[in-house]
Amino acid sequence: MTVSKRKQDFPILFQQVNDEPLVYLDNAASTHVPTPVINDLVTYMQTSHANVHRGVHTLAERATSQYEAARETVRTFIDASSVKEVLFTRGTTTGLNWVARSLGELVVEAGDKIVISRMEHHSNIVPWQELAKRKQAELIYIDLTEDGELDMADAKEKIVSGVKIVSIAHASNVLGVVNPVKDLAKLAHEVGAVMVVDGAQSTPHMTVSVQELDCDFYAFSGHKMCAPTGIGVLYGKQTWFEKMSPIEFGGEMINFVYDDYSTWAELPYKFEAGTPNISGAIALASAIKYLEEIGLDTITKHEQELVEYVLPKLLAIDGFELYGPRDASKHTGVIAFNIKGVHPHDLATALDMQGVAIRAGHHCAQPLLRYLDVHSTARASFYFYNTKEDADSLVESIIAAKEFFSDGFI
Template identity: 60%
Template sequence: MNALEIRELFPILHQEVNGKPLVYLDSAATSQKPVQVIDVLEKYYREYNSNVHRGVHTLGTKATDGYEGAREKVRKFINAKSIEEIIFTRGTTTALNIVANSYGRANLAAGDEIVISYMEHHSNLIPWQQLAKQTGATLKYLPLQDDGSISVEDVQKTITPNTKIVSVVYVSNVLGVINPIKEIARIAHENGAVMVVDGAQAAPHLKVDVQELGCDFFAFSGHKMCGPTGIGVLYGKKQLLENMEPVEFGGEMIDFVDLYDSTWKELPWKFEGGTPIIAGAIGLGAAIDFLQEVGLENIEAHEHKLAAYAMQRMSEIEGATIYGPKDAAKRAGVITFNLADVHPHDVATVLDAEGIAVRAGHHCAQVLMKWLKVSATARASFYLYNTEEDIDKLVEGLVKTKEYFSDVF
């Protein structure tokens, strides 16, 4: 399928916004959903809405099969060894907090080091800040090259035998940088540290193989990869998860409860307290089916092509600054930029009047904004349903934005 054929499968894209055809360029914040996912969600609620695991009736059995079937789809999608290594969460944020609050609190002490980078999303920064405060560990940052990338040489200099956790984003939600996770994981392991990966921007766009990457934990969200909101995944190596304590307690995650003590279910269910996100997991399974039908390699190639075209077209706009690597092959389909003398929020507002949806602000990456020496940026992010025509409309909108503010001032 080409991008135009794929686009036909997304009902929300066939509308006008402010009297103009919608150009959706905010998939890094959340992707749109194809009919295959929407139909599966509707079918669950219409035909077999029920709780899972506990019931023996027909609807409960069907719901359990759908929920656990989705877990197996996730396992194959990221090439985990076992479904015991796949934990359903509310999203990337929850998954990373589980690692920090369960593994981190049990394994870190004063004098230990946590290594992250300046480009981390707040979800992969604040949990480690808090863990450092609670344990007395030291939080260290990987330096960035001028284009925002991470060099393996700097990784080798920063990670030491005192490092216990390294947590790095696979693909930056601001710079679009694709980080050398496999090499970072190797260096982390050579120093006795575990490797945590924020995969929120990677899982929708790149073929992920957690065994090849060598990571110990990998977190991602369904809503950025054509799935529903409110569902995510934490992958963890079995031997690590087995020695970790749950962070939520209640129904579903228990084995035996006595008056003064309780025991937990086996993996992965000991980390899934309460009624799980059943419809979300089933919808995520449908999204995985859809992405695999299109092909992750095809999605990645399409986005590299769009990124290259966008950078070429936007470089024609006087006063436009694009952040991140200049080589489109080194980045995913994210273009973060500023227009001289025009605030990013004003850029986004004028573009919205043209039916073009982009993101403006600090993108939950205030540390990176300080490194870039800006308070905010605008961001256009592409996905499998975007075309070069969308980018042409973006460029036209940016030219209008410049003209509008030139007239105003």
């Protein structure tokens, strides 16, 4: 089965929006869930749903078995060395906050430095801002090159002695660039810093090996990779998780509770307080198996072909302003842009009237947009179930919207 034929697994895509066929190009915000994943989720809910770990009855044991099997599926997917290094979270934001709160308290002191980049999502900015305030540390930003790539010369100047944490997006949710995480990790480790990676925009689209990247922490979300919302993963090297303290308490993370103190469960349960999102973890594992059946390298290639096909067509539109590299080979499936003279929210509304779903706004990256000197942008983002026909619809709808705002008809 070709990649584009996988679209048949997504009934939600076969509907009319404003009397037009839906063209869904908002995948950087959330992808859709295929029928096989939905079926696996329904089967679990209908046959095995129960709380995990402590029950001895059949349903509890069945649910526990599936939940822990999901953890192993994640482990192999990201090439972690042990299931003790895989924590289930609510998503990327939760994972990054856990690291900033727990690791931050452990390694950052007054006067230390935390390094991030200009292209980060708010979820990879605000937790570090708060840590810097708590610890009286300095938050430093790596600048970008003229075409929107990470400036590695600037990175080398800023990742120096006194830096305790470096936290960078593997791929930008606005500029569509992939950052050299392995090189950054090397720079970080040379000065004794910890390397944290926001993998929300990379994990769904490319093969990821946390061991090859040599990052210390890596967070990602299920809803951006064909799983439901509310489930995510935080990977961390076991040596760090063993040193770190949990930041949520109760339920599964407890070992013994005495009158005056408590002890924590072994990894990975030490950090997973309360009843976990069992169904979400099982659905995430199903989504991973679905993606692996297609092949992450195949997904990368398909998205690259779509960008190489559509980007020249978009750049040919008069007044089209691209944010990020003009070289299609340097792009993920994310394309952020503006049309001169048209507010991006107006453009997104006009495209929606033609059935084309894109996003408009600051994309939870206000510092980046200030750096680019724009208030907001439009953003189209492709996934493996998109086709060249979808790309053509994007181009045609932009041209029609541009004519409407110029001439008053669409």
